[in-house]
Amino acid sequence: MAQTIVITPKNETFLKRIVALSAEAITVCDQCGTCSGSCPMIHEMDVTPSQLMRMVQLGQSEALDTKTMWVCASCFACTVRCPRGLDVSKVAEALRQVTLRRSVDRLDIRNIPSDELAELPQIALVSAFRKLTG
Amino acid sequence: MTSEQTSTTHAALDAGSPKRTRLPYYPGCTLKTTGKGLEDSALAVAETLGMELVELPRWNCCGVVTSLTDDDLMRHIAPIRNMVRVQEMSDAGLVDDKRVVTLCSMCFNALKWSNARIGGNAEDLKSINDFMYLEEDYRGDSEVVHFLEILKELDPEAIARQVKVPLGNLNVAPYYGCTLLRPKSIGIDDPENPTIQRKFLETMGATVIDNSYKTVCCGSYQTVPDKYAVAELTHDILSHARSAGAEAVTTFCPLCAFNLDNRQREVLEKHPDFEPMPVFYFTQLMAVAFGLNAECCRFDLNHTDPRPLLRGKKLMKEDA
Ligand code: SF4
Ligand code: SF4
Ligand code: SF4
Ligand code: SF4
Numbered sequence: 001m002a003q004t005i006v007i008t009p010k011n012e013t014f015l016k017r018i019v020a021l022s023a024e025a026i027t028v029c030d031q032c033g034t035c036s037g038s039c040p041m042i043h044e045m046d047v048t049p050s051q052l053m054r055m056v057q058l059g060q061s062e063a064l065d066t067k068t069m070w071v072c073a074s075c076f077a078c079t080v081r082c083p084r085g086l087d088v089s090k091v092a093e094a095l096r097q098v099t100l101r102r103s104v105d106r107l108d109i110r111n112i113p114s115d116e117l118a119e120l121p122q123i124a125l126v127s128a129f130r131k132l133t134g
Numbered sequence: 135m136t137s138e139q140t141s142t143t144h145a146a147l148d149a150g151s152p153k154r155t156r157l158p159y160y161p162g163c164t165l166k167t168t169g170k171g172l173e174d175s176a177l178a179v180a181e182t183l184g185m186e187l188v189e190l191p192r193w194n195c196c197g198v199v200t201s202l203t204d205d206d207l208m209r210h211i212a213p214i215r216n217m218v219r220v221q222e223m224s225d226a227g228l229v230d231d232k233r234v235v236t237l238c239s240m241c242f243n244a245l246k247w248s249n250a251r252i253g254g255n256a257e258d259l260k261s262i263n264d265f266m267y268l269e270e271d272y273r274g275d276s277e278v279v280h281f282l283e284i285l286k287e288l289d290p291e292a293i294a295r296q297v298k299v300p301l302g303n304l305n306v307a308p309y310y311g312c313t314l315l316r317p318k319s320i321g322i323d324d325p326e327n328p329t330i331q332r333k334f335l336e337t338m339g340a341t342v343i344d345n346s347y348k349t350v351c352c353g354s355y356q357t358v359p360d361k362y363a364v365a366e367l368t369h370d371i372l373s374h375a376r377s378a379g380a381e382a383v384t385t386f387c388p389l390c391a392f393n394l395d396n397r398q399r400e401v402l403e404k405h406p407d408f409e410p411m412p413v414f415y416f417t418q419l420m421a422v423a424f425g426l427n428a429e430c431c432r433f434d435l436n437h438t439d440p441r442p443l444l445r446g447k448k449l450m451k452e453d454a
Contacts, residue, residue: 020204020205021203021204021205022202022203022204023204040350040351040353040367041351041353041356041363043363043366044356044360044363070359071356071360071363073351073353073354073355073356074199074202074354075312075316075351075354076312076316076317077312077316077349077350077351079316079317080315080316080317080318080325080326087202087317089202090202090203093201093202093203094202094203097203106359107358107359112358116361119396120357120358120392121164121167121168121169121388121389121392122163122164122167122195123162123163123164123169123198123238123240123387123388123389123392124355124357124358124389124392125358126163126195126197126198127198127199127240127354127355127389128355128356128357128358128359130197130198130199130201130209131199131355132355132358132359
């Protein structure tokens with residue numbers, strides 16, 4: 001028997017917001033799982049990249065509570081392999097930006113021990129702060 | 135790129151002419167600190183090959199990572215401001231090429247990406263030019279290239295002629311990581327099976343060890359919030375290179391270098407039987423093969439000292 005998934009206006013608003021921020025046609029993801037199979041950070045994630053895509057498709061704003069969106073390393077391994085031409089890294093960035101633009105940072109420089117701060121090269125610090133702070 | 139430019143590069147090299155081909159060069163911040171071994175060795179190698187990498191005046195940080203959201207044009211200003219410098223140098227005749235050369239893989243990616251996005255969009259280009267009203271307008275027609283692409287344009291024979299210390303018995307696994315290859319529109323080689331380093335390493339006489347981890351990300355900026363997550367990737371990448379027969383890996387990226395080299399400390403905490411492996415900047419090995427003064431390699435900045443390996447292979451003098 002056919003089942004109907006109810007997409008509420010609130011779900012739809014969320015989906016549209018992420019589509020606009022990422023410029024990705026998220027609804028065409030067919031859940032093949034190639035992105036998840038390509039992802040080097042998958043061991044650190046709570047939901048897989050393809051699950052993250054599904055959550056956004058369904059307009060579930062719980063996607064914003066995932067660890068996955070923060071541990072994506074923007075490595076573009078999924079990007080070059082997606083048979084639908086989608087870019088999960090852009091979706092993860094859009095999700096991060098929703099939180100970061102509310103002035104909620106993921107990384108606080110005061111929590112980095114000073115000996116580590118002294119050793120980390122600029123390239124690591126600049127990129128981490130661009131990705132994980134607003 | 136025009137054929138005219140290519141032939142300029144070749145001409146200087148072939149004639150062994152004292153006048154070197156001058157190319158605009160963007161170093162990026164980390165090449166002035168932990169990545170000095172990449173910069174100094176690359177400048178020396180370029181000079182040996184008849185090229186002068188002329189550093190952009192008043193360059194600024196490129197931001198390392200391209201903004202991936204559709205609406206923040208603002209984050210492309212920093213890379214584009216560097217492109218204004220390239221245009222000025224080229225217009226003033228201070229360089230022989232309109233293409234800016236990068237060494238750091240991440241600078242390459244960030245600059246090329248912003249340049250492609252803005253250069254191809256008249257409206258965005260105008261917005262950025264209006265915002266930077268104190269700068270001259272960027273026309274959007276300068277290009278960003280990586281040092282490897284420049285090497286590829288040279289006569290292979292001319293490079294081979296410079297090899298004074300063939301790396302004969304050194305087993306090296308070229309590592310590519312992400313930003314030299316991906317996304318496809320930016321990358322300089324096949325994103326699944328890149329081979330661009332192979333040819334040059336073979337010209338240097340090294341034994342090249344290919345393995346499937348050459349394109350696996352090292353964890354990038356996640357090294358700041360979670361060094362142990364990155365250490366696991368380092369462990370996998372280097373262990374696979376080792377079991378394929380490699381004694382060292384090469385990279386072009388100071389972030390890859392930090393993650394693959396310095397993070398071996400965290401790898402050893404978790405995997406005590408891990409065997410440390412030297413991580414070379416690609417151009418450090420070229421400098422060794424060209425027999426250049428070892429000082430330009432700045433091996434003192436490498437975390438896992440590669441000198442014992444080089445001395446053991448008789449590729450470096452005992453006292454160097
Ligand atoms: S690879 Fe593409 S189509 Fe397949 S699950 Fe991932 S995003 Fe969807
Ligand atoms: S870009 Fe992000 S989601 Fe895609 S493979 Fe890399 S780490 Fe995983
Ligand atoms: S990548 Fe760095 S190190 Fe390279 S310039 Fe850009 S921000 Fe600075
Ligand atoms: S491998 Fe790691 S640091 Fe290096 S290019 Fe990828 S993300 Fe960059």
